[in-house]
Amino acid sequence: MQQHARGDAMHNKLGEFIRLHRERIKPEDVGIPAHGRRRTPGLRREELAQLCAVSPTWLTWLEQGRPISASVKVLGKMAEVMSLTPSERAYLFRLADKLDPMLENQMDQGIACQTVDLEAIVDAINVPAYILNGQWDALAWNRPAQDLFVGWLDQPTSSGAEMRPNLLNFMFLEPRAHTLITDWSDRANRLVAEFRADCGKHADEEPLSGMIETLKRESNDFKRWWSSHHVVGRTGGARQFSHPTKGKLTFEQVTLSLSTRRGFKLVMLLNGNNSLK
Template sequence: MTTSFDAADTASSGPAKTLDATPARALGEFIRAHRERLSPQAVGLPPGPRRRTPGLRREEVAQLCGVSPTWYTWIEQGRPVSASADALARIAVALQLSRAERAYLFELAAQRDPAEPDPAAADAPATLLQTVQLVDAPAYVLDRQWDALAWNAHAADLFTGWLDGAHDRNLLRFTFTEPLARALIVDWETRARRLCAEFRADSIRHLNDAPTRTLIDSLIAASDDFARFWASQDVGEREGGRREFNHPRHGPLAYDQITFKPAHREDLKLVVLVRL
C-alpha cells in the first residue's frame, strides 16, 4: 500500500497542541509553515488540480532538496532525526528563505550554515571600526577570537598593558597572561572565570576552527588558571554590568559595560564602558 504524504500534510496542517515543545518540533513547525506559504508556481511547478494542502506538498519539497519524502516528513513532524548542515541548506534554498529566515533555521537546528562567510577572511565593516572614535567613553571592537580590531583613546588609556603601546591585542591573552591585568581588574579571579565561561558560549559555533583551537590550546599551555577554568566546562552568556578597575594612574574606576552585536556580523562585538 502506498502512503499518501499529501494526506499527511492535510492531517498535520492544524495548529500544534504544544507550541515548540522540543527543538525538533520547533524546527519542523518552522519548515512546515514556510512550505505551506510557498506556491507551486514560485518554484516552477504547475499548480495542478484539486490540491488538498496549502503551498507545496512534502514530496515536492523533498524532490527539490534531493532527499527522501520519508526523511523530510519526519523532519516536519519533529521526530529526532539527524539533519546535516548540507541538507538544511538545500531545504533553505527550496523554500526560498530570506537571509534572516535561513539564519533562524540553522539556529533551530543547532547547525552552522555552510554558506556563512568566514569572518576571518571578511573585512570588518569600516563604519563599525570608525564608530569607536565617535564614542566619548572607552570603546573597542572584538572579533570572534576576541582580538581587538579597533579602539579609541579612552580605551587605550583605561586598558594599560592591552590597548596602549605595542601589546598582544587578544583580550583573553591579556587577562590570563599579562601581569598588569591582575592588578588592573578588581576581583580578577571572578572576572577571569566569568570571561572564560563567556568565551566558551560565544565560540561554540566555531570551536573547532583552527584560529579558535590554536588560541585555546595556547592559553591552556600558558595559563594554569585558564586551563582550570576551561576544564570546568562553565558556560555563561556575555553580560554587561559593573566593571571595576584599579588604574595605575587614575586610581579606582567603575563603569557600566554594554556590548553590541552588529547586524549581519554577529561574530563581532562593539563594547562600550560608561563611567559610573
C-alpha cells in the same frame, strides 16, 4: 509537556516556511521546463526533493511538521535552490534549530559584516567601547578604550587575523593586565568561565582549540581555571582599574550582542566622573 508542544510548533513553522517558498519558485528558474498546466504553484515536492537530493516522502513529512531532523547540508541546499535571501536563510536555520555553517565560517575567520562599519559604531560612543568576535579578538575600538586598556588596545596592530589584539591573550599573557585590572584574579577567573560558555561546543574546533591550547601552555592560571569547567554568562557590572596615569577608575560594563553578526559583542564601559582625556 510545554517543551514538547514548543517543538511541535517549531516543526510546523519550518514545514510551512519550506512549503510557501517552494510554491513561489518558478520551475524554469531552477532548470525545469514548465510543460503544460501545473496543478501546484511553483515547484512540486518531488522536484524540490530531487534538487535537494532527499526523498519525496521525507520532504512531505518535513512540510507536514513531523518531528524529523534536517541536516545543515540539506538546509543549505534548500536555501540555495529556493534562492532565499540572507535573512530568510537565517530564519530557516533558526526554525530548524541548527547553526548555519556559512555564518560559522565567517565568525571563525573574523570577517566583518559588509553592511556594518564597526569602526563607525565605536567611534560614535563617547565612553570606552570595543567590539569582540567569536575568538574575543578586538575588531574595533575607540580612543577612550585605547587610552584605558594600556598593554592591549594601545599597541600597534596588523591587518592579519593572527595579530588582532585578543582579550584573553591580554588578560593572561600581558603582565600589565595584573596591575591595570584591580581585582585581576577574580576577573580573570570569571572571564575564563564566560569564554567557555561563549564558545560552547566550538572549543574543540579551530581556531578556538589552537588558541585555548596556547593559553593553557603559556598560563598556569588559565589552564587551572579552564580545567575547572566553570561556566557563567557574560554579564555587566562594576569594573575597576588602576590606570598608570589616571589612577583609580570605576566603570559600569554593558555588553550587547550585534544582531547582524552572530557571536559579535559590543562592550561599553559607562562612566560617571571618570576622565580619560
